[in-house]
Amino acid sequence: MVNSKIQAAEENLIHVYNRFPIALDHGEGMYLYDTEGKEYLDFAAGFAVSGLGYDNKELNQALKDQIDKLYHTSNLYFHESCGEAAKELNRISGMDRVFFTNSGGEANEGALKAARRYAYTKKTGRYEFIAMQNSFHGRSFGAVSVTGHDSYREPFEPVVPGVRFAEFNDLDSVKALVNDKTCAIILEPLQGEGGINLATQEFMEGIRKICDENGILMICDEVQCGMGRTGNMFAWQGFGVKPDILTMAKAIGNGIPVGAFAMTEEVAKYSLQPGDHGATYGGNPLACTAVKTVIEIFEREDIVGHVNQVAPYLTKKLDELVDELDCVVRRKGKGLMQGIEITKPLAEVNKKTIEEGLLIIQAQGNVIRSVPPLIVEEKHIDEMIEKLKRALA
Structure with a gap:
């Protein structure tokens, strides 16, 4: 049965995804199940998306109720869930204004x-960007143009001009x-796709100082490292270094396609004006219901507190792997966004973990990325x- 489903797909x-030979059927908590009933422990969370795991009954019911009311309307009209989601997202992110998109890539496009x-509004004549080597910001032209991997950019050149790449953690x-x-x-405060590379305190503070002294905006891409994963609701809060623009997606909707870019009041006042930007489905009632419900659950269940409680155990166990296995070179990361660099071929390891009933994903530098649902115990x-x-072995 599985083979026929995979063949049909x-x-x-x-063929743009290197898919694993699994046809998934349903999920519950930390586990996913294929069409033949095999159970998989999920330490990928759909690329750090499913922070609350699978089949969260409260979120399911909220979405079902919203579907029965309204799940799309033009952005020319207000709807209650959008206003509530925006207010709550600004509150937990520390920003002032937010624009909803459908993905992280779109959020980064909007930020750029x-x-x-x-x-343009300030008449500064500025238009160039500085991005980081080993960064990843998405697949669209603007996002690819600021992504610090030649392999992502070269097939689509010429990409958007005016981008220069600095070394991450090198002021x-x-x-x-x-x-x-x-x-x-x-920059990403914690690079995901690029190999699980954590910014230093000095680097984050240094970037903020450079921006303040030169009239430059600081954009933090927290599409993957945001929403509780590093032990703060957003990673910048752990550094105490606030960006001018913040992008997010993935876990803010727990699987419902939604992203957002948020900004300070100052940036909002002088940047996008009516007609400058838009998204037909951005901020739709269903997506916004997901966002506000996810935030409610995160806060009531103290998901961030749970991350800080369980993350040291994950760190300890991964460090033990480094000491125990010759093929594990080092551990890096923070909170529940960690990685181990290995010397064995990742494709071979992935095949074996699937046989073991474990789902993992990789990152640059032969790194196994560990980004489980935040409800992990x-x-x-x-x-x-x-x-x-x-x-x-």
């Missing part, structure tokens, strides 16, 4: 446009690129470690 879809529009390399045309610096970490050990 292969025959009708454009907002930065250029700000410079001098950033300073060397700043000029009177620089309008914004974009120590028993799940123990189970993951045992399965991973067998796969790495």
